[in-house]
Amino acid sequence: MADAEAEFKKIADERDRTVARLKALQTPAQRERNRLNNKRKTGVDLTEQEKKDFDNTTTVIESTRKAIQVVNLITIQAMDDSDLLKQIKSDLNKISGDLKKTMKKLDHIVKIAQTAAQVTSAFVKIVERLTALLAKAA
């Protein structure tokens, strides 16, 4: 159980480390691109160098974004396929199984009461018949 949790944590930690590294590449590029875009929004044209910077930052952002997406998809595959989820599911199913057993036990209690009722009724019928026979004989 502890192994499964450790395995899951390792997957998550590995992802966090990789994404943090990629984010460190992406954030300054994104900041610079936003600055250039904000300048453009004031109606001022970008210089040739700024246009080049804009394109370069776009390339960095797109490639890191794609890399983050791939890392995330690998992580989801690993997390969803982890032993931890399988164990949790199995544990919950076992508890459900125990509750189903309780339902059977409760059904059994009803059956006992019903059987007692049926036996008593049948017994009463026999006594009634006997009574009628005895009355006839008398």
Place this chain on the structure above:
Amino acid sequence: MLRVHVLSTRRTSTLLVLLAVSACSTSDYAAPIAKFKTSADAATKAYTDMNALLAETTLDFAIASIVNDKTLPKTNTIQRIDDCGTFTGIEPTSLEEAERCRTEFSLTSQEASISLQREDYTSPLGNLIGVLEATQEYATNLAAVQQANTTEQVNSSIDSIQASIAKLSQAAAAAEGKPPTLPPDLPQAAGQAVKWAFGQYIESVKFNALKEATAAARDPLARAQVAVKRIAEVTKSIMANELQIAAQVADDTVDTNSDTSIRAMLRAHEAYDDFMTAPLSSMFDNLVIAHQALADGLEEDSHISIRRALEKMDEIEAQAKMLEKIVKDLRAALDT
């Protein structure tokens, strides 16, 4: 001669006292257990919708990676991984042995490579949904035990026994030509006592089952809480990709001389911002907290815990609605 044996008053009293000690009522837990079930249903539905949306996002990303890859030969590829041409029609004994016809995406980035197969872009969170369905099934079984109408069914059988005992007494007396040996109200009184005793026994069976089940489910649900939180974080990051791109495109193309263009940019930014700040895992957090309060309540027979459980489950309903809206908004963003 036929004799009808009735429990002596002393024996009956002892039995009743013993049973009264062991029995606790499950009716106090009807509301939180029923609500736990509806909350588990709501959570399962919300995460199932999320799974479908993640599948859609994954497929969009995979296809876009192929389409936008202008290298020759392409770095990102789509390939058939089975020969697909030899299907004999024989029913497979397992999916592993089955003849298949599948397509695989191979995507490469600066950091890593990934193969995406059918389940990755149709149901990427299949096992997580399995955990939620197991939680839902557990909640259903808890509710079934709590709501079991065993006492009513047993009472109806006891009524039938009572009537038989009265008849038996009359028949036995008639056979001897004597008046009935049992006072006319004795079978009814005995029946009431048996009903009460059965009722207490049934309640103790139900109460103990609920108490044991909720105690046992504490640990797997606590572990599920951690897993759901981490999976929700990664899922959110994947799904945010499209909104991030949409926000960037809107920023790049905004015409600051156009009212429509500025509003379109704001919508794109707000959709991305809303998604980033939306709590995807808190619904399951609340489900687990509510369950803990329910388990505490059953363990201590505490009304405070029951109230806490009910409060948390009210939050789940609101969060389920919010998640439904997020999924809807995101799907709309993906479709544009």
